[in-house]
Amino acid sequence: VSAVSWDQEAVDGAARAGWLDTPHGRVATPAFMPVGTRAAVKAVDVGDLASVGAEILLANTYHLMLRPGAELIGQMGGLHRFMSWDRPILTDSGGFQVFSLDPAISEEGAEFRSVYDGSRVGLTPESAVHIQESLGPDIAMVLDICVGLPAADDLVEMATMRTLRWAERSLQAHTREDQALFGIVQGGVDAALRARSAAATAELGFDGFGIGGLSVGETPSQRDEALAAAIAHLPPVKPRYVMGLGDTDGLLDAIATGADMFDCVLPTRLGRHGKALSRLGDLNLKNARFTADEAPIDTACDCLTCTNHSRAYLRHLIQMKELSGHRLLTIHNLAYTLDLVAAARDAIRAGSLREFISTVKEARSGFAVDRGEA
Numbered sequence: 059v060s061a062v063s064w065d066q067e068a069v070d071g072a073a074r075a076g077w078l079d080t081p082h083g084r085v086a087t088p089a090f091m092p093v094g095t096r097a098a099v100k101a102v103d104v105g106d107l108a109s110v111g112a113e114i115l116l117a118n119t120y121h122l123m124l125r126p127g128a129e130l131i132g133q134m135g136g137l138h139r140f141m142s143w144d145r146p147i148l149t150d151s152g153g154f155q156v157f158s159l160d161p162a163i164s165e166e167g168a169e170f171r172s173v174y175d176g177s178r179v180g181l182t183p184e185s186a187v188h189i190q191e192s193l194g195p196d197i198a199m200v201l202d203i204c205v206g207l208p209a210a211d212d213l214v215e216m217a218t219m220r221t222l223r224w225a226e227r228s229l230q231a232h233t234r235e236d237q238a239l240f241g242i243v244q245g246g247v248d249a250a251l252r253a254r255s256a257a258a259t260a261e262l263g264f265d266g267f268g269i270g271g272l273s274v275g276e277t278p279s280q281r282d283e284a285l286a287a288a289i290a291h292l293p294p295v296k297p298r299y300v301m302g303l304g305d306t307d308g309l310l311d312a313i314a315t316g317a318d319m320f321d322c323v324l325p326t327r328l329g330r331h332g333k334a335l336s337r338l339g340d341l342n343l344k345n346a347r348f349t350a351d352e353a354p355i356d357t358a359c360d361c362l363t364c365t366n367h368s369r370a371y372l373r374h375l376i377q378m379k380e381l382s383g384h385r386l387l388t389i390h391n392l393a394y395t396l397d398l399v400a401a402a403r404d405a406i407r408a409g410s411l412r413e414f415i416s417t418v419k420e421a422r423s424g425f426a427v428d429r430g431e432a
């Protein structure tokens with residue numbers, strides 16, 4: 059019996075709505091996971107996360123193994139108890155962070171320098187599993203090798219094949235029965251390699267599947283093609299998680315392709331920089347046009363921020379670097395992203411996902427008042 063299972067509720071084209079059952083409860087899918095890198099989503103607390111409707115959080119193995127250490131978190135009763143969050147948690151394996159540090163990689167594992175004190179740290183497929191067993195999330199991820207794109211074909215293929223061998227070692231090392239382990243599909247933007255990686259990872263028999271190595275420099279159409287190639291070779295009864303994806307268009311396209319779970323720092327990071335996501339086009343609250351604007355970020359949003367505060371006040375907080383400004387913008391951007399994914403789920407159940415996606419994209423481009431500029 060798996061610790062985590064997924065049941066399909068409705069399909070619309072390739073898209074699907076379902077339920078992910080975990081030891082800490084049920085999650086409606088498609089689902090967006092706010093990123094709590096260091097067992098905290100920056101600027102907000104677990105009460106804020108519950109209030110915006112987050113049903114599952116992501117935490118980061120790489121950071122937590124270094125500070126405060128997996129052993130300590132284990133002693134404190136695991137991540138759920140440590141951070142007082144009793145709903146589901148997924149931890150990434152640390153692969154993405156480690157490989158952005160240009161580590162020494164061998165067949166055995168990776169060795170890198172800690173960002174905290176420069177000390178040498180090793181991570182192997184087995185130790186990544188053991189660390190996540192101490193952290194105690196509902197879902198652990200295998201250690202994979204993520205290659206930044208564009209990259210040479212032979213490099214991508216080598217990383218993909220090694221990830222597969224590491225996946226097998228991870229499965230053998232994993233013993234915790236109240237925790238699921240997901241494999242990770244790699245393969246860059248090569249559809250054939252993605253298909254091979256997905257089929258071989260599926261063959262190993264994981265509880266679910268991450269699709270990694272995307273949103274790392276490829277174009278949206280390359281990403282969608284790679285994603286579709288992977289999904290075509292994954293078992294339909296298991297959840298599919300696109301790692302590191304969280305922009306509006308990317309989420310909608312991936313949901314339409316048949317993906318179920320997502321995470322990204324984008325909504326929270328943009329919030330801390332004064333950018334508010336909106337159905338009518340994103341707002342840069344640093345822009346002087348909002349100085350005396352009495353409207354909320356989005357009149358249709360019922361988050362704490364939009365219920366109580368004007369753009370003018372939020373702009374003032376951001377300009378003054380007030381901590382409450384970071385919190386309020388983070389709350390709104392998470393509410394926006396979670397609402398978007400929930401609305402896509404409703405559209406799948408109603409059989410109207412295609413119309414929903416074109417309405418969202420049209421509204422955002424047609425009324426975009428303040429895109430992009432700093």
Ligand SMILES: [Zn+2]
Pocket residue numbers: 355356359360361362363364365389390391393394
């Ligand atoms: Zn709002």
